[in-house]
Amino acid sequence: NLAEVxxxxxxxxxxxxFLxxxxxxxHIFFRTLRWQWLLKPMGEVSFWPACRALLxxxxxxxxLPARAGEFLRAFVLGRSTGLSKTGVFATLVVERLFDGMTxxxxxxxxxxLGVRNEQLQTVGILGGIFYVGIIVGLVIFMTKRHWADALIxxxxxxxxxxKILELLDGFSSGLEVLKNPGQLAMVTLYNMLTWIFVPVSMWLALLSLDFGAPVPWQAPVLMLPVMALGLTVPAAPGGVGLVQAAIKLTLDLTFVNLAVASNFNETVAAAGILIHITQFAPEVIPGIFCFMYEGLSTSDIKSGQQVTGESPATVATPAD
Structure with a gap:
């Protein structure tokens, strides 16, 4: 019932x-700090250039299709700081590895802790295999780089x-943080702080609505991985449709044994709209202004897409 929604x-x-x-x-603040630590082996990067490139x-x-924003992000920071764009892109691979494992x-x-769903268990197993594969690949690349050099x-x-060896040198520079225990510990700390605030934001948005029953703590916590994993599937711009499906699945699973309001389904639909806005607006609206501040053009977008030759296989955060 659209009127009830x-x-x-x-x-x-x-x-x-608004809270x-x-x-x-x-979340954006700590995510920027995390990226600064990932970039530290390549050089000191100030907060605002990193934050603008992130947004x-x-x-x-x-x-943009195929998560091309990752390439654009590497291009923007590389252009503004003089760092290797391929090296910057490598830090994004590491960042997404942290995201996916989290x-x-x-x-x-x-x-x-109690949310049983066979599909979620399957996704978790497949995701674990995928990220273990990435970790193994990065370890081999870092320890046996000479194999690749010899073959090339x-x-x-x-x-x-x-040219390819130059690209590999740049990529290697972006992985140096993995060799420094102190820097890796700081990245891990900021990674935890980055992700804690996303379900908190979702929880506040859920509390703004009347479901007829108290919001279970599992709802915003489960919504984080369900939405993040859902956004890895190609979809309409902004994840329209996928976000709403992820929110509905989460709320159906977590409210299943509770006495809910008669208009529960309409309230869930409203949650899909409002949570989408509260997750995306704080990043996309400032991102548009940052785009204009940096004086970017369509040709810059194409240049960003050429930073490397392939698309990053990643788990998205709910807001991107």
Whole structure:
């Protein structure tokens, strides 16, 4: 009933919704600090250039296909700081590795603590295999880099081999943080702080609505991995449709044994709209202004997409 969906949105507690968006700014703050630590082996990067590039990348992921915002993010920071764009892109691979492992650990925790769903368990197992594969691949690359160099020099012509080796050098520079225990510990700390605030933001948005029963603690916690994993599937710009499906699945699972209001389904639909806004607006709206501040053009977007030759296989955060 669309009228009841609209009424649920009108009756929402907008103070809590604005608090939900404010919490997302804290998430952005810690996410930027985490990236600064990932970049530290390549050089010191100030907060605002890193934050602008981050927001531009998130905005790009929202409107561009194949998560091209990641390439744009590397391009923007490389252009503004002089760092190797390929090296910057490598830090994004490491960042997404942290993101993916965090999402899977949260999912595992919620499943262990009582949310039973065969599909979620399957996704968790497959995701775990995928990220273990990435870790193994990075370890091999970092410890046996000379294998790749030898193969490239043996089978490729000189000029092409030289260019590819330069790209690999740049990529290697972005992985240096993995060799420094102190820096890795700081990245891990900021990774935890980055992710804590996303379910807090979702929880505040859920509290703004009347489901007829108290919001279970599992709802925002489970919503984090379900939405993040859902956004890895190609979809409409901004994840429209997928976000709403992820929210509905989460709320159906977590409210299943509770006495809910007669308009529960309409309230869930309202939650899909409001949570989407509270998660995306704090990043995409500033990202548009950052895009203009950096003076980017369509040709810059194309240049960003050429930073590396392939698309990053990643888990998205709910807001990008």
């Amino acid at each position: 609209g009424q649920a949105i009108v009756n929402a507690n907008y103070t809590l919704l 939900s968006m404010a919490v997302m700014f804290i 531009i990348g998130i905005t790009g992921n929202t409107v 999402v899977l650990m949260v999912l595992l925790g919620v499943i262990i 020099n043996k089978f490729l012509p000189g000029n092409l081999a030289e």
